Amino acid sequence: MADSRAGTRRPRRAATGKTAARPRETAAGPVRVGVLHGPNLNLLGRREPEIYGRQSLAEIDALLSQAAENLGCTLRIVQANGEGELVEAIHTFGDWAEAIVINPAAYTHYSLAVADALRAVGLPAIEVHLSNPEAREEYRRVSVVAPACVGKVAGFGALSYRLGLEAAVRLVQERRAAREGKDGA
Helix, strand or coil: CCCCCCCCCCCCECCCCCECCCHHHHCCCCEEEEEEECCCHHHCCCCCHHHHCCCCHHHHHHHHHHHHHHHCEEEEEEECCCHHHHHHHHHHHHHHCCEEEEECHHHHHCCHHHHHHHHHHCCCEEEEECCCHHHCCHHHHCCCCHHHCCEEEECCCCHHHHHHHHHHHHHHHHHHHHHHHHHHC
16 A cells, blocks of 8 residues: 555644644645555456456556656555455545545445545545446446545546546646635635
8 A cells, every 4th residue: 555644534733723724735736646446457458358458557557657747746556456445545545635536446336435435535536437337237337436526537448547637636726726716815
């Protein structure tokens, strides 16, 4: 896992006794995005390439890293096969990231734990999928994670990740600009 600072967070108290802003709310500099790959995505390139494509996860991560460099953002990327590992990664990203790009894979359809973790950290999350779940089996058409996300990109292969990253960066930049406008008024 990219970071081991997962766990319970409490807002810091300022000297005035008011709750101080958490670092992700006031940080300037590159946008920080956590990328999560769910179960079996470590097998990309070998697993059903007619559905998921021939690119390996390492190749997708390299594309994401290049896109992040072009966008001027910082990434932390985690792949986990276990539901608890994904939840822990989301918690960790809650202390570091400003947005999350997540491909929950099979957990898309039934993991309330992943959905609840996304809601709990309060970061804008973009759900991404290599294939188009709505064009596949009936059970794949339901996402319990989608309501915890601000948007979804699916069906474009590895490009889905890049589009999701671009959306996440844009959302954070817009939120930063809105805060700066509010703080400068």
